[in-house]
Amino acid sequence: MRYLPLTPSDREAMLAAVGVAAVDDLFVDVPEAVRRKGLVDLPLHQGEIEVERRLGQLSARNLAAGSAPFFCGAGAYRHHVPASVDHLIQRSEFLTSYTPYQPEIAQGTLQAVFEFQTQVARLTGMEAANASMYDGSTATAEAVLMAMRITRRSKAVLSPGLHPHYAETIWTLAHAAGGKIERLPLAVDAEAKALDAIDGDTACVVVQTPNLFGTASDLTALAEAVHAAGALLVVVVTEAVSLGLLKSPGEMGADIVAAEGQSIGNGLNFGGPYVGLFATRDKYLRQMPGRLCGETVDADGERGFVLTLSTREQHIRREKATSNICTNSGLCALAFTIHMTLLGEAGLRRLALLNHQAARKLKAGLEDVAGVEVLTPRFFNELAVRLPRSAGAVTEALAARGVLAGVPVSRLAPGAGLDDVLLMAATETTTDDDISRLCGALAEALA
Amino acid sequence: MRYLPLTPSDREAMLAAVGVAAVDDLFVDVPEAVRRKGLVDLPLHQGEIEVERRLGQLSARNLAAGSAPFFCGAGAYRHHVPASVDHLIQRSEFLTSYTPYQPEIAQGTLQAVFEFQTQVARLTGMEAANASMYDGSTATAEAVLMAMRITRRSKAVLSPGLHPHYAETIWTLAHAAGGKIERLPLAVDAEAKALDAIDGDTACVVVQTPNLFGTASDLTALAEAVHAAGALLVVVVTEAVSLGLLKSPGEMGADIVAAEGQSIGNGLNFGGPYVGLFATRDKYLRQMPGRLCGETVDADGERGFVLTLSTREQHIRREKATSNICTNSGLCALAFTIHMTLLGEAGLRRLALLNHQAARKLKAGLEDVAGVEVLTPRFFNELAVRLPRSAGAVTEALAARGVLAGVPVSRLAPGAGLDDVLLMAATETTTDDDISRLCGALAEALA
Amino acid sequence: MNMVNIGRPTRPENGFEAPAAGQALQQPEALIFELGGWDKTGVDLPEPELDVGDLGDLVRSERIGLPGLSEPEAVRHYVRLSQKNHAIDLALYPLGSCTMKHNPRLNEKLARLPGLADIHPLQPVSTIQGALELMDALAHWLKVVTGMPAVALSPKAGAHGELCGLLAIRAAHEARGDARKTVLAPTSAHGTNPATAAQAGYAVRDIAQTADGRVDIADLAAKLGPDVAAVMVTNPNTCGLFERDVLEIARLTHAAGAYFYCDGANFNAIVGRVRPADLGVDAMHINLHKTFSTPHGGGGPGAGPVVLSEALAPFAPAPWIVHGEGGLELVEHNQGQAARALGRMCAFHGQMGMFVRAYAYMLSHGADGLRQVADDAVLNANYIKARLSDLMTPAFEGPCMHEALFDDSWLEGTGLSTLDIAKALIDQGFHPMTIYFPLVVHGAMLIEPTETESKAEIDRFIAALRAVATAAKAGEGERFKGAPYNAPRRRLDETLAARNPRLVWKPPA
Amino acid sequence: MNMVNIGRPTRPENGFEAPAAGQALQQPEALIFELGGWDKTGVDLPEPELDVGDLGDLVRSERIGLPGLSEPEAVRHYVRLSQKNHAIDLALYPLGSCTMKHNPRLNEKLARLPGLADIHPLQPVSTIQGALELMDALAHWLKVVTGMPAVALSPKAGAHGELCGLLAIRAAHEARGDARKTVLAPTSAHGTNPATAAQAGYAVRDIAQTADGRVDIADLAAKLGPDVAAVMVTNPNTCGLFERDVLEIARLTHAAGAYFYCDGANFNAIVGRVRPADLGVDAMHINLHKTFSTPHGGGGPGAGPVVLSEALAPFAPAPWIVHGEGGLELVEHNQGQAARALGRMCAFHGQMGMFVRAYAYMLSHGADGLRQVADDAVLNANYIKARLSDLMTPAFEGPCMHEALFDDSWLEGTGLSTLDIAKALIDQGFHPMTIYFPLVVHGAMLIEPTETESKAEIDRFIAALRAVATAAKAGEGERFKGAPYNAPRRRLDETLAARNPRLVWKPPA
Ligand SMILES: Cc1ncc(COP(=O)(O)O)c(C=O)c1O
């Protein structure tokens, strides 16, 4: 068994040193009745050849995004990640190290986290960012809990464009702790509706831009109204690349920004692992969830980095912690940081422009398909379209033609009465040919 | 342009420091007439997305060995290489370092080379090995030149089972320097024939085992006869895995062993890069070609490794060098060493047994196909079979059925009158299903 | 200038910093923000053809302030940083409770197969049958090794799994109109346990610990009552000990109408030998990034699937997989009880990348290998304990499970602390053990070698720790206080960092 | 024991070796033969079902003596070793003549695409059309950038390419019954040039060098004659200078009935700016592992395609690609003139793995990028030269090409040698330049930064070298003689290694 270095004679020598006759003697504390003598009912160990064959077969039974015209989005985007990113995150020293508890021998990880925090803060237009959350949805839920702590209020208003998975995640995390969640019905372009739901117990309004339907909005006015009501504005971004082109949440008045960082540095991975970005204003620092890396000096006065403000965290504060999070998305955050470092401001801006351009081309293509109506008024790289029939059925029909056309809203919100709406995203990886194949297949399917 | 760090302002500052107005001024030594003003007639630079797309398309136009029942051999073998091998050789410190000219900061490479040399010497049954040659064929040619230097004789006898590419490579390298090459007609099992060709000017006999046709032979008697004639025995091995099961060349009396190491640690790669193994007896050390790594101590008395005996080499000895080789196959040798370290003796032996077993199963399967005659009397993992028609045509017919059936001898030696002979190899990656698909397709094609 | 600049770098003409002694290959490295690449990029993208007039004043006008580097510079920057880390691939990494075992590169390779890595979570189900089969197969393995009937795959790490488990418990109680408000957990529990309980809306009460490091059954019995929703116990516990009375814990818990949540972070010690179901467990998260070897990545990502008993299975969060007529199907919206109860833990379906790695790890080990994992992990820990017990003071008597716990009583009179020992160990080339956890043991040093260490490496570690302990007892105090000397940084001032938080880079004033 | 063991490791109880100062992350590492794994394996293979009776006494009976390691041990062993190397990814690597430039990871990824990596050289041609197209496309790019009409792809490295070129020249002469016996090459030539000429059966005669580091045309003219088969000139030459009189060299060479072989190792300096065809070159190898960035891999592999003039094209070795009716075809057996002449350089078709990388590199740069490569490589070298010329002595006046050459006259009176400077530079964290090459310059120091270095890194290097030079002149001699102090090893005894060669591990007696 290739991963187990002990030899039979090692084991013998070690048992002798311990002073027992057999390994079984080390398990004496396990009640006799539950000690299993035989093996569990699973196959025996296998070599690389067999394991690779099995996983290869499973892989072959999926249609990879890269092998089809591909327009799925809705919170997970297919971007090109430079080859060096994946190479670097696989370096032993990054891949096989733990959370940097001993900073003197973890400066590599820590400095990268410090760079990540700074990048995230700047990108979102905020003052501080943490070392990452699990993903955008859990980051959003934690933002709601944080807003409730800060305001000592218990209600969160979820705006009409918020991704349903995010809304459900917020509900799951918040309701048990006594939070009240008011979820407004889905709508393409009605963020301002959230204002109507604000009351004296409202801790925050959660608003997404670009929203589920791809609509990008200026939230400045909303932010002012929310603040006037003594609540906080939580801005959610599921497509981090949009931050390269659109006004930042901070500029528009956000108090907390929760975002999905997958688009930068990370692949689709069927939904995970992703990386939650979490940023806020300095004044709320001590209410933040998650790890924070801070600058300090060593005994020689040299600059170095450490995990800090851990009195917020579970391992110190236990039931009074700001969150229970421990393991986060370190390596995905590293991928984000490396990709962002490669892009730089110039590259990110161009990348964002190319995404927007691809979506405009997509829109132009779709407008030529009879029966298709584009719903999204202002978009970054994603559009909602109304089809003359069930979006789910059309998507399956196009998949059979080798085209992954997008995400039907019914998949996310079956009861919302939007069964004919399809979400379609385009990115820098979308070619003109992809769009014409999509439109051709769509015209056929709708004919 | 992503690989070029200088910015326009960097360039300006540097030109100023140099004291010239423009880069053109640094090219003043180039005659005016040949200075190109414009760009060469090639496309402009492209991003990763485009380059990846282009190479992906080229890749998709080949039939990968792993996606078909696969039986090609003839000097290049498809084995399973553990994933950790490729991971390790891609570490920056191995991948992006040069030949270890400054040993104090190249101990990683040097120690690995020392391990490689020891592994190769032990595997071949010899006393010393070098740090690698380009591949098996060029190693063999260098072995012939070395034998000529040692014996001060000028003729090499190539036995009837030697791979034709190897024979041609020997001829190319040796004839210009005045070597005479006597190449015996191809035959399945006639190594002893080489004896008839030995004369007083014969520097060496070159014999391959297992030979082109897969025949494994005991060369002990041949070695004795060769030595009696004052010549050296050069033993060629093109399937390094066979050394895990068969008697070593050293044990049979070889003076120089030249082998292709690709089977251990290295993929098919359409023929290169591969790694030549080169081993000999201590007494011939100073006639060896290529780099040698030796043990020494540092100023503190600590063990360390350096390149040594470089007075044999081109950079010191110039036209009197034992070879012109400079760059070798360092990284492929590293892959060999890591794979061999993972295998260990126990793993290598089992691997060899599995290869032999696969070939026996292949033989059994083929014997059931009407019209197919197995020619090889004793084999390791490769067989020659006689077909009732042109092996080239049958191979193409099977390729059309998605089966890569093997290598027709006519591909290597068109004029040899062996157009109906096919070389077929099996390895640990060959499944029973592969064999039955092959045999089914073959029966159909021959029907 | 001084060419042999032991200790502090010197600053010769034009400001070049020479590397410190022994660090000719350890390059100093500034932050990306200091490397000056404000207009550079390391990514070549085509010139856009269209403008952004359609977006009006939604478009950002100010600079973001993100530096860029060409690819060679970026690669070098992060390679240099990487060399300032310790890692499993460099040496034994004995962080107790963290299970720092070998991460097979096969699993990295497989997780990158296009059909597993390059698929969207919301692709039509007909195009992801292989992915669903993999999740289903992983679920099967997890259920069989734990003996539990159900598993929720979506939780993203151990703590997230804890939350999932407690929310299922809350939902189960609520479903029968039995709202309860308290969770009991031993003081030795990992911080995530009480933090999770609080996040799930429960008050937390401590359970006392016996002198031999186990749950005090009498105290548990006394505290159990109609308000207790769950008992959270780690088993093997955070002292590295098997809870001898686990069956009694389960019995008492169930008798009180509560559920038994087991923190499965230490499952590595018993995998293949003990099935949590047989212990009466109702819910247990499994850190795939511990027991099943998905890499820690300097902090994450992990995955924390939760196995559930029959009683809790109906309350699992979405999504889950069912076998339908046309193949596997994904239920993404809760129906029935759970719909009103738990909801969903996160967007999409969980940590697929980790599922692939964990499944490959399980297939590679098989039933026989997994049992051997437990055996070797436990043997290694006991061996370390045996070899150190003459110099250091084990916190508890008797065999340990996968980790050996020492307290700091052996340091009495030396003036040295557990922290000093840890930092001195760094100078010996090893990552320190977990320190000051569990809280119930004074100056705790928790050593978990895992099963993927060779005897030779363990002996090397023992020798290093013995050398440190011997020096400590010999009164070489000053050397400890200054440690580490040999690391990329000397001891870092954590107090300063917390007092004056600098969490983002700011341009020098 | 001493916890701050600057310098030599100490040996505390049970033989543990503590890392030296600054090396807490630098693990000591024994040879695999000393790690004791004589029966271990890190590869799981199924139990064979059949015996080997059929092979009789062909079967090995004795032990081979190959140690094995479990996977975790093997990974750690080689990761630890790797950290004892300098590499481009760590810092500037200014080895003159070696062109140590950035190796894009994209190219590594592409070279591993199954359709490019997992194909057999002798698969039916219908199944490898993509591979042939790639080779054909690479050949096209090489021909266009050099202006030459033909290219032989199969040579496996620069020296192998030289041999290919000289053998083509030999074949061309022989084909017209004009056997010639001599090759002329300057003294400054790389060692492979004379070694190759000898291997191709030629006598080698030196051409004198002018005071300004170029070929002495008068000497060349005098030595040319009916016996001279070829003139081998490196251009830019190994002093880093462009051969101003290259057109005259070509004219004289051709007038004497000889061929002009150009060593193209330094093509990086002129790619996109000068086409060798325009210089009158008949044959030139291109080190894909230099100009076109395939990684050096600690010694190889490389690839050395040779471009050929019309005159030599008919004598190219097999194989080559032709455009046939049904697609691309591979001619694997020489027909016509070449059949009697050159034959084949090696088995199969050359270094496909390198072709993929080089082609990806060329596509990435394009015509514009390749020219910029030359510009930046030359600018960087001249900048280094300018910034060091006050302290060190440039070997020649005027602008250099891609590398800056210094002699050791500036060390006069210091008692120090070029080697001492090199070793002291190691202590500053840099790999030394190429030293003692070319032979024509006393104590040569040849610095080639390449175009993939940033100005900041070059400035860091300049500062380090200036610091070293300043210290040398200040008479800090002892510190040089002992250098390096900060590397994984102190200065190694090369004489001992050569006097008593130990090339393989032997068990201690
Ligand atoms: C005992 C114990 N419980 C829970 C956790 C939390 O797991 P995670 O970090 O995956 O959230 C840990 C992790 O360190 C642990 O050791």
Ligand SMILES: Cc1ncc(COP(=O)(O)O)c(C=O)c1O
């Ligand atoms: C000028 C010159 N010529 C020839 C060569 C030989 O090339 P290779 O090492 O690829 O055989 C080199 C390599 O160092 C060189 O620098």
